[in-house]
Amino acid sequence: MAIEPFDVVDLIRTKRDKGVLDTAQINWLIDAYTSGYVADEQMSAMTMAIFLNGMQRDEIRDLTLAMIASGETMSFESLSKRTTDKHSTGGVGDKITLPLAPLVASFGVAVPQLSGRGLGHTGGTLDKLESIPGWRASISNEEFYQQLEDVGAVICAAGSGLAPADGKLYSLRDITGTVECIPLIASSIMSKKIAEGTAALVLDVKFGSGAFLQDPARGRELAETMVQLGKDAGVDTVALLTNMNVPLGNAIGNANEVRESVEVLAGGGPADVVELTIALAREMLELAGVHDADVAGALKNGQAMDTWNAMIRAQGGDPSAALPVAKETHVVTATRSGILVEQQALPFGIAAWRLGAGRARKQDPVQHSAGIDLHAKPGDTVTEGQPLFTLSADEPERFARALEALEGAYAIGDEAPELAPLIAGRIS
Secondary structure, X not given: OOOOOOOHHHHHHHHHOOOOOOHHHHHHHHHHHHOOOOOHHHHHHHHHHHHHHOOOHHHHHHHHHHHHXXXXXXXXXXXXXXXXXXXXXXXXXXXXXXXXXXXXXXXXXXXXXXXXXXXXXXXXXXXXXXXXXXXXXXOOHHHHHHHHHHOOEEEEEOOOOEOHHHHHHHHHHHHHOOOOOHHHHHHHHHHHHHHOOOOEEEEEEEEOOOOOOOOHXXXXXXXXXXXXXXXXXXXXXXXXXXXXXXXXXXXXXXXXXXXXXXXXXXXXXXXXXXXXXXXXXXXXXXXXXXXXXXXXXXXXXXXHHXXXXXXXXXXXXXXXXXXXXOOEEXXXXXXXXXXXXXXXXXXXXXXXXXXXXXXXXXXXXXXXXXXXXXXXXXXXXXXXXXXXXXEEEOOHHHHHHHHHHOOOOEEEEOOOOOOOOOEEEEEO
């Protein structure tokens, strides 16, 4: 690295005192941090200053572009198909990528989904798919492009070469209490997505109890920031703002979420998962130039299922193989008759994590068979003794701590609750 044109302590002081960093300063900071010249403790001070004082729109754009420039970028210009991608900010029971990617690809559009593993209460897409016998997350660049051309959909692990500055920053934010910061979230997500080279991007931005931004206004601010960053980089970008106060679908875990995704691809599955899958697919296809697609029909007639089977087989998986089943289950029943009025997403996510469906540290394994299956959703009438949900785990001693997390997380009342819409807004 060349002799430093900036003093990192001066830059930290600028942000600490609510000042603005210019393009050259941000470019230098990210380059110096990626190369190891700026130390973790210095970058920790910077991320906290950004967390406390925010960033202007130009600063967020410069930060995003500097993180993209820290590594390699991908290009799909050699493909015969237009590309369209989707990113969700994550939540409890969010398995939408699984049915969505093959559904969109079944219309002749390429869907390159570079996904991650879960940390904390949300399961990662790769963790879910790894419950399918033989399926592998890591594929070569040649396999990646070939599968996009042949099948149309790829869900795989991202290489470490894309936006490496984000990889370092992400780990740092996780241990310094600076995760819930809109400039840092937006630049993190969009640097990776823009580096991936897709022509169009649809964002599923969550708010509510099971999302990391619980306030709808903050969710909207994040969505607007990311849409603008996409447009600045020449990527057609749209966001849907979606409700994560209640778990999405009936399955929370890994293998059971794959089962539920296959039900959706077979024309069934829970209404909320189907609704969001169809809404996101329509947005993705519209951006890719496929107008008035019969998305619901493609789920009903098996068109999307064919693409799913081809996608799983292409990565060594057996789509017809039995998925792992937990050794032990524990059923929780209704203590009275009435209407289920509450089912908070976050406690159910934490309970599934305690059952073994998630990990506390990056190196921890996940138990693919662990999780929760919901038998009722808010608004449903239940009778005393009726199963409300089933916990699954390989070690029965995990049930007690999972049940602890669920104390007060669900309630039965006499009057039907007012149910909020799943999709709360669209930002373009």
